[in-house]
Amino acid sequence: MSDDLVLRERRNATLVLTLNRPEKLNALSTAMLEELDAAFDEAESDHGVRVVVVNGAGERAFVAGADIGEYAQLDHDGFVAYQRRSRELFSRIDAFGTPVVGAINGYAFGGGFEIALCCDVLVASSSAVFALPEGLLGLCPGGGGTQRLTRAVGPFVANDMLLSARRLTAHEANALGLVAEVVEPTDLLDAALAKADAIAKVAPLAARTMAELVRTAGDADLERGLDDEQAALASLRATADADEGISAFVDKRAPDFRGS
Ligand code: COA
Numbered sequence: 133m134s135d136d137l138v139l140r141e142r143r144n145a146t147l148v149l150t151l152n153r154p155e156k157l158n159a160l161s162t163a164m165l166e167e168l169d170a171a172f173d174e175a176e177s178d179h180g181v182r183v184v185v186v187n188g189a190g191e192r193a194f195v196a197g198a199d200i201g202e203y204a205q206l207d208h209d210g211f212v213a214y215q216r217r218s219r220e221l222f223s224r225i226d227a228f229g230t231p232v233v234g235a236i237n238g239y240a241f242g243g244g245f246e247i248a249l250c251c252d253v254l255v256a257s258s259s260a261v262f263a264l265p266e267g268l269l270g271l272c273p274g275g276g277g278t279q280r281l282t283r284a285v286g287p288f289v290a291n292d293m294l295l296s297a298r299r300l301t302a303h304e305a306n307a308l309g310l311v312a313e314v315v316e317p318t319d320l321l322d323a324a325l326a327k328a329d330a331i332a333k334v335a336p337l338a339a340r341t342m343a344e345l346v347r348t349a350g351d352a353d354l355e356r357g358l359d360d361e362q363a364a365l366a367s368l369r370a371t372a373d374a375d376e377g378i379s380a381f382v383d384k385r386a387p388d389f390r391g392s
Contacts, residue, residue, distance in 0.1 A: 138167040139189070140174065145182035146328040147175050148321075154190030160243045161199040162214060169221050175230055179391065182336060183328035184228070186251065187235035188244075191317065194234070194260070197242025200269070215274040218243055222275045226250035226347060229340045231331050235324035236260040236302070237317060246275035249284060252343050253331070254310060255324045257317040260302040262310070268297050283350040284310060335373040336391040 139150040149171050151158040158164075175181050188194035198218065206214060225232055225247060234251035241263045248254055248262070264277045272278065272294070282290040285308050292298050305311040315323040331339060341364045349357055368374055373389045380387035 136167065137161070137164040138171045140171055142181075143325055144329070145180060145332045146185055146325060147171075147178070147181045147183075148185045148187070148325075149175075150187050150189050151195055152189040154188075154192070156199070156201075157193035157196035157239055158188040158190070158244070159196050159199040159201070160218065161202050162217065164199075165214075165217055165221055169224070172221075172224060172228060176228075181230055182332040182339075184230055184232045185235055185321075185324045185328055186225075186232060186247065187321065187324065188237055191238065191259075193239040193241075193244070194236045195241070195244025195247060196239045197244055197265075218246075218275045222246055222250050226276075226280070227344070230336075231328075231339050231343055233324050233327050233331070235320050236262075236311070237320050239263075242266055242273065242277070243275050246273060246277050246280070248310075249276060249280040252346075253312050253327055254305075255313045255315065255320065255327055256302040256305060256311045257320040258302050258314055259317050260305070260311075260314075262293075262300040262302075262305050263297060264293050265297040267294065335368075335371075335377055335387070335389040337371055337373055338368055341368055 134152065137152055139152050141148045149168070151164065151168070153159060153164060175184050203211065231252045234248045234254045236248055236254055236256040238259055239261050240248050242265060245262050245264055264273050264281065266273050278290065278294060281293065289308060293300065302311060302314045306314050312327070313323060345361055345364060352360065372392045376389060377387045
């Protein structure tokens with residue numbers, strides 16, 4: 133077993149990141165946050181990476197939240213610094229230019245659910261469980277749980293999860309539109325890689341543009357959002373990849389996208 137807190141494995145154009153602290157249900161220590169950030173640095177600097185898949189080691193958890201053991205050791209300033217760091221990292225994942233697929237294989241609690249909410253697409257095993265149980269600790273989420281969950285599912289479901297610490301099953305998360313696909317636990321990585329392969333077939337600049345438009349859609353009024361969409365489309369039409377995609381369709385061949 134590797135000591136690395138975040139394992140990296142390249143599968144064709146997909147970089148698979150595995151949060152690796154299974155004996156603590158992959159709870160997010162400060163060291164793990166730093167390794168995850170460094171892994172995203174690698175993904176960003178390697179232009180061959182078209183998709184990032186994030187999953188959790190072991191069969192029990194994606195991530196069971198912030199490391200509560202570490203919380204117990206931190207003074208107030210240290211606690212606030214931890215929250216600032218996790219917020220910064222989660223927002224980086226949310227805005228990451230390369231699409232991120234979350235493969236959720238068990239508990240996705242607290243910060244684990246918040247990371248999931250920052251992914252572009254979620255695939256879950258039937259054993260996945262989603263919750264924001266911070267209230268049971270006398271706390272509230274600090275990495276976007278109240279904000280991103282409300283934008284994703286509306287205030288009633290968000291309040292139900294936050295105020296009663298309700299746990300959502302994978303199928304409930306699927307029914308609410310959070311999870312794209314639910315599969316058997318043994319099929320999870322293959323399903324996430326298949327999703328990644330499908331995403332990697334889309335022109336990279338188009339994928340980046342669409343993810344950004346979707347990410348900001350909830351913040352803009354409709355006319356502003358439509359303006360942004362039209363401006364983005366005009367920019368994409370000027371790319372070599374759009375010429376290639378349109379020519380390839382007309383020529384009845386597969387496109388060869390270069391990301392330019
Ligand atoms: N931080 C630190 N350690 C954690 C953790 C967390 N968020 N979640 C689980 N662990 C550790 C447990 O302390 C235990 O370690 P130990 O074997 O050294 O005692 C190990 O992971 C296994 O967890 P355990 O609680 O024994 O498993 P369980 O099946 O009984 O319960 C959970 C699983 C997820 C329901 C439970 O661990 C839990 O509620 N965790 C905290 C979730 C949370 O509040 N997250 C938000 C944090 S802000």
